[in-house]
Amino acid sequence: MQELIRNIAIIAHVDHGKTTLVDAMLKHAGVFRENEAITERVMDSNDLEKERGITILSKNLSVHHGRYKINIVDTPGHADFGGEVERVLTMVDSVLLLVDALDGPMPQTRFVLKKSLDLGLKPIVVINKIDRPGARADEVVDMVFDLFCELNANDEQLDFPIVYTSAKMGYAKLDMTSESTSMEPLFAVVESNVHPPKGDAKAPFQLLVTNIDYNDYIGRIATGKIYSGKVKTGETLALIKQNGAISKGRISKLLGYEGLKQVEIPEAVTGDIVTIAGFDDVGIGETLASAEAPEALPYVAIDEPTIS
Numbered sequence: 533m534q535e536l537i538r539n540i541a542i543i544a545h546v547d548h549g550k551t552t553l554v555d556a557m558l559k560h561a562g563v564f565r566e567n568e569a570i571t572e573r574v575m576d577s578n579d580l581e582k583e584r585g586i587t588i589l590s591k592n593l594s595v596h597h598g599r600y601k602i603n604i605v606d607t608p609g610h611a612d613f614g615g616e617v618e619r620v621l622t623m624v625d626s627v628l629l630l631v632d633a634l635d636g637p638m639p640q641t642r643f644v645l646k647k648s649l650d651l652g653l654k655p656i657v658v659i660n661k662i663d664r665p666g667a668r669a670d671e672v673v674d675m676v677f678d679l680f681c682e683l684n685a686n687d688e689q690l691d692f693p694i695v696y697t698s699a700k701m702g703y704a705k706l707d708m709t710s711e712s713t714s715m716e717p718l719f720a721v722v723e724s725n726v727h728p729p730k731g732d733a734k735a736p737f738q739l740l741v742t743n744i745d746y747n748d749y750i751g752r753i754a755t756g757k758i759y760s761g762k763v764k765t766g767e768t769l770a771l772i773k774q775n776g777a778i779s780k781g782r783i784s785k786l787l788g789y790e791g792l793k794q795v796e797i798p799e800a801v802t803g804d805i806v807t808i809a810g811f812d813d814v815g816i817g818e819t820l821a822s823a824e825a826p827e828a829l830p831y832v833a834i835d836e837p838t839i840s
């Protein structure tokens with residue numbers, strides 16, 4: 533349900549603990565192990581060879597926590613992929629800005645924070661590694677605040693929520709003096725501070741293609757956020773090129789995220805991030821839309837280096 537979806541990205545300087553934090557969140561939500569079991573069962577009842585194609589390890593992931601579904605989209609780790617960072621950030625409604633409690637903000641922290649602020653996102657600041665000997669969480673918060681100011685954050689952005697974590701030990705807290713043994717406070721802050729994705733659930737379906745990948749079993753796959761309407765597997769959609777050309781095709785597979793894996797889903801709603809197979813000439817920046825009322829989504833082209 534749209535109201536219960538939260539789309540976020542975790543942005544950080546390398547080594548500040550992004551991977552460890554995601555693992556801690558998955559572990560806390562208990563989805564990892566459980567979903568592995570589900571995937572196994574699904575595979576048992578299907579043609580194993582055919583199904584292998586959809587158990588690709590996704591770059592994005594999804595964590596179910598209580599009634600909420602939190603989609604965490606992956607941001608490229610290298611500053612050179614500037615354009616891609618921006619593109620990915622257009623899918624989310626907030627970012628967790630992860631900063632090492634001893635090292636403080638680093639060049640890449642600045643880079644990704646600037647992109648997020650420029651896009652109008654209101655970050656949640658996560659001070660990680662508070663268990664490190666010599667950690668100076670309060671000082672680092674001040675440094676982060678100064679960085680926000682330097683990057684011309686607006687008042688709303690400056691009023692960022694702060695969560696203190698030890699991703700390694702698996703706990704999060706809202707102030708340094710409190711005690712905590714779990715990641716629960718981080719989830720609470722995400723669920724209450726990040727707004728649900730916007731978009732008209734009753735309007736015709738529209739998805740902006742943000743990423744393209746290729747899979748040996750199912751061909752070219754397109755990932756993006758559903759801006760309006762809903763979609764069912766097997767449905768016929770219109771593919772709208774950036775020059776306005778429209779062609780029609782059928783969804784051969786609709787994939788959602790369960791923990792770290794992509795799994796087939798029967799349908800998806802506004803605000804969710806999904807992957808669609810069946811369109812062999814689909815490209816980044818194009819729109820997949822309702823076949824009856826195809827309308828393109830605006831796409832801001834981003835200059836980026838060609839990676840060969």
Ligand code: GDP
Nearest residue numbers: 546547548549550551552660661664698699700
């Ligand atoms: P990434 O590059 O941002 O994905 O960082 P990783 O998650 O790979 O973490 C980098 C290193 O920092 C690893 O050696 C982690 O074990 C360590 N690390 C991550 N979180 C914490 C933490 O909360 N406390 C401490 N002491 N170390 C951590």
